[in-house]
Amino acid sequence: MSRYQQQSAAAAHVGGAKASTDGRRLRVGVIGLGIGRMHIEGWRQHPQVEVVAIADPDAERLAAVGDAFAITARHASAEAMLGTEALDVVSICTPNKFHRPLTLAAFAAGCHVLCEKPMALSAAEGREMLAAARQAGKRLMINFSYRFSAQSRALKAQVDAGVFGEFYFGRTVWHRRRGLPGFGGWFGTKALAGGGPLIDLGVHRLDLALWLMGYPKPTWVLGSTFDPIARELAAKSGKCFDVEDLAAALIRFDNGATLALEASWAANIGEAELMETRLLGTRAGLLQHNLDEGYRFDAHIFMEQNGAQFDLHLHPEAGEAPSAMHDFAEAILQERPHPASGEEGLVVMEILDAIYASARSGEPVRIAA
Ligand SMILES: NC(=O)c1ccc[n+]([C@@H]2O[C@H](COP(=O)([O-])OP(=O)(O)OC[C@H]3O[C@@H](n4cnc5c(N)ncnc54)[C@H](O)[C@@H]3O)[C@@H](O)[C@H]2O)c1
Structure with missing residues (x-):
């Protein structure tokens, strides 16, 4: 299964063009056609959305995706697309370095933005993107796609119903035994x-845990990064690889709750792919995890009731959930706040910055109030 096949409310601060529910259509452009293909499929779930233009400097990809989805407006650059097409919304699906400049360009062209994760390279860039959104009166959503699954949504409904009480501890993890991207590439x-x-x-996994916890405010972080497996392999290949192959962190929030976070592309573990988020609440705990080392998910609730321990298991036929793109379109058309806001993306970036800073210094790092 390819990387693409595997992937499947906050402030709205919106002004600009008036949306309506009277059959108005949203014209969407997609920039970057790797995971961008999945965006096109996601947008097509909404009957009032049309993906009218695509952009990618890779001519082969541009032609293949254009042909696959019968999109005739094909551009070799995002700038050419933004300069010629009248678009309501843009998906930004490029390597991370281009998220900030392309988001700013899309706002300048009068578009709402659905930006791929991570929001940017740093929190400073994220702040710039948010400021630009506010100035333009446009929306910024981050594609934290894992919270849109049926299993994640079912757990969130239980959280909102108060089933768990207060979350005080959690562990959220994505490990790969050997899932290093090719050396010399942008990843x-x-x-x-x-x-x-x-x-x-x-x-x-961080966004999923934070979202279920209600996005508490992080206060400090202790983080470590490692690269023993990748360093040796990269040295043999003679190609660039200057990032970690595993990171771990402890994040503390202003309400006292604490979250452990782990992520790796290479680790000596039994599973090819392990995704797991556990949150412990005062009244119940939850587990959202992947099945069969793949990209199907499961959801459990564990609780004590009247002196007995109960396990609740979401029915395996939880069904298909709407895509992030569908929900963004619906929020725009209904003039409602959209999920996975730029503000939440910025909290994630602040935590990541602090983890990398802590890994460099070997000290805990406080996140400014
Ligand atoms: N939400 C998810 O589950 C998920 C999954 C995969 C990737 N992503 C994110 O999506 C982004 C892209 O990842 P990918 O795996 O598709 O990478 P990729 O390298 O496969 O594809 C990126 C595409 O962007 C194009 N591109 C590069 N610079 C461009 C520019 N300036 N303007 C227009 N197009 C440009 C490239 O030619 C390439 O076709 C990354 O930010 C990544 O983190 C998210």
Whole structure:
């Protein structure tokens, strides 16, 4: 299964063009056609959305995706697309380094933005993107896609119903036994990616845990990064790889809750792929994890009731959930706040910055109030 096949409310601060529910259509452009293919599929779930234009400097990809989805407006650069097409929303699906400049360009062109995770290379860049969104009166959503699964949504509904009480501890993890990206590419190059598995995989599990916990405010972080497996392999290949292959951190929040976070592209573990988020609450605990070392998920609730321990298991036929793109379109059309806001993306970036800073200094790092 390819990387793409594997992937499947906050402030709205929105002004600009008036949305309506009277059959208005949203014209969408997609920039970057790796995971961008999945965005096109996700946008097509909404009957009032049309993906009218795509952009990618890779001519082969541009032609293949254009043909696959019958999209005729094909551009070799994002700038050409933004300069010629009248778009309502843009998906930004490029290597991380380009998230900030392309988001700013999209706002300048009058578009709402769905930006891939991570939001940017750093919290400073994220702040710039948020400021630009506010100035333009446009929306910024981050594609934290793992919270949109049926299993994640079912757990969130239980959280909102008060089933768990207060969450006080959690552990959220994405490990790969051997899932290193090819050396010499952008994923393993700090200047283009901002970091390794922490910023690539860890962001998803971090967002999922934070979202279920209600995005508490982080106060300090203790983090470590390692690269023993990748360093040796990269040295043999003679190609660039200057990010971690494993990161671990302890994050403390202002309400006293504490979250352990782990992410790796290479680790000597039994599973090819291990995704797991456990949150312990005062009244119940939850577990969201992947099945069969793949990209299907499961959800459990553990609780004590009337002196007995109960396990609740979500029915395996939980069904298909709407895509992040569908929910963004619906929020725009209904003039409602959208999920996975830029503000939440910024909290994730602040935590990542602090983890990398702590790993460098060997000291805990406080996150400014
Ligand atoms: N949400 C998810 O589950 C998920 C999954 C995979 C990737 N991602 C994210 O999506 C982004 C892209 O990852 P990918 O795996 O598709 O990478 P990729 O390298 O496969 O594809 C990136 C594409 O962007 C194009 N591109 C590069 N610079 C560009 C520019 N300036 N303008 C237009 N196009 C440009 C490249 O030619 C390439 O086709 C990353 O930020 C990554 O973290 C998210």
